[in-house]
Amino acid sequence: MALVQCRSFQAAAKNLGIAQPTLSQHIQKLEEQLDTLLIRRAKSGCEPTRTAHALMPFALSMLRLDERAREAVSGTSLRVGASSNIGIYMLQPHVRSFMDTPAAPEVDLVIDNNPAIARQLTSGELDIAVMEWWHPKPGFQARDWRQEPVVLIVPPHHPCAGLQQIDRETLAGMTLLGGEPGTGTGRLLANFFGDKGPFPKVSMQLGSTEAVKQAVKTGLGISLVLAACVSEEVRVDSLRAIPVSDPGLSKELMVICPDAIARHPPVSTFVGHLCH
Template sequence: MLNLVWIKTLVALLQHRSFQVTADRLGIAQPTVTQHIQKLEEQLQVGLVVRGRTGCQPTPEALLLLPYAESMLKLNERAMAAISGRDLRVGASSNIGIYILQPYVRSFVTAEHSPDLELAIGSNPIIAQKLQNAEVDVAVMEWWQPQTGFQARSWRKEPLVLIVPPTHPYAALSQVGPEHLAGMELIGGESGTGTGRLLDRYFAHGSAIPGVSMQLGSTEAVKQAVKAGLGISLVLASTVTEEVQTGSLCAVPFSGAGLDKELMVVWRENPAKSDQLPDFVSHLLNGGGGSLLSTGHI
């Protein structure tokens, strides 16, 4: 097992490139810094620093170890914080974190008298990985594959809408159905959000499921492409509220049962509090969010 104290010394040394400065910053004696590095080199059986008159330089092995060392120290901090209950780290998939979750974070921070809350925003797969790695405590996601050791609850349903330029023929429609999109090509957004699974179900009764003409990495990129006339796309209704209000895009809802995406809140199980929801989860499920724009209708 790698010694985290030695790891911390190595990371500091690679940052400051000086044994004396590292000792001063860590509040330990310079010989102790040397001892930590020597013990780590002996354990790994590789050299980690090259000493010189102008300081020390990392070896290739040290540079290879560095990202893992930083991750270990961060995970150690997260473990200590989890035990003490000092802070909360929330992860959110991009669309939720950018367009939906912010008022809930604000009202939670206000209600809890400014707890130390950090919000990490990334793609759905990245946030899922952060949750599994204990880098976030709670994740709010567009799609989640159930896993042992985690609990998940449905938070809210968010409709998908078809976005088109104001000049598109579909802009005049009050709603669209499978017949309007059968065999068409759509602009794709962020992968791993579960939209493809919704389309499979929506077109399960014979209509030709639409394809993807180009795959863009974010909803913002999709919106700009649609504005430029490069095609049409499906997005969460909340992500185009501003564009609909200004008239730069038209958002057309789906007919019938529509295409509603179930947004999930997920957290790691705590055996000691199996019947108790984390505070932030309770806040979301109880509708804490202050004054929010309605996203059910466009």
């Protein structure tokens, strides 16, 4: 990693605090183990080969995993991942209250889309993940955190703005703006409306809940979102949130961690704080 970044054996060795011949030996051993050329040496410097570039993401992941292992052993920090809606709209007050407890470890909060958080959890880069959906995997345990209703959001001037609730049949005939991919909303709608539908149509795929909210405010359409994501907009009346009368349109949000560290004090304490 240092050599690819510095493009110089001398500079990389200096950054690492080792002798240049030692660095050369390390690179040579790595090339022998992988049976491939990683660095092209030249008088003007050195260039990583295509193979070196292919190795870089794995090298970075190994360094992160090494850091996480040391932090886990010391118990001084906790790396928590959250899917976007949870991390932006729901989790942060809980992280703050946890960090305010006596002897709490430092919490590093990572917010990304649901598939990215799942990948980081399974690769060992996260201690805990709070997610909108999770495919059960051996070696991990999932615990229910909270059930969050899904609501229809419309601008205040919309014909539906005065409704106290909306039923399944009316909702099925609507066209909705699409939000962040990978949140499991499609699966949720399939369960709610049945395998054969009818289903609401999706007119756009806007990429995030924030984009959806802005689009609804400007009159581009209406959408379904988690109720917690629009609490502020509902408070100031820039959006109206309409509950669905039929039961079942809600998401079960989950807390997931690896079995191997589930009883590790920082992990178990945080999960207990979140789920009490």
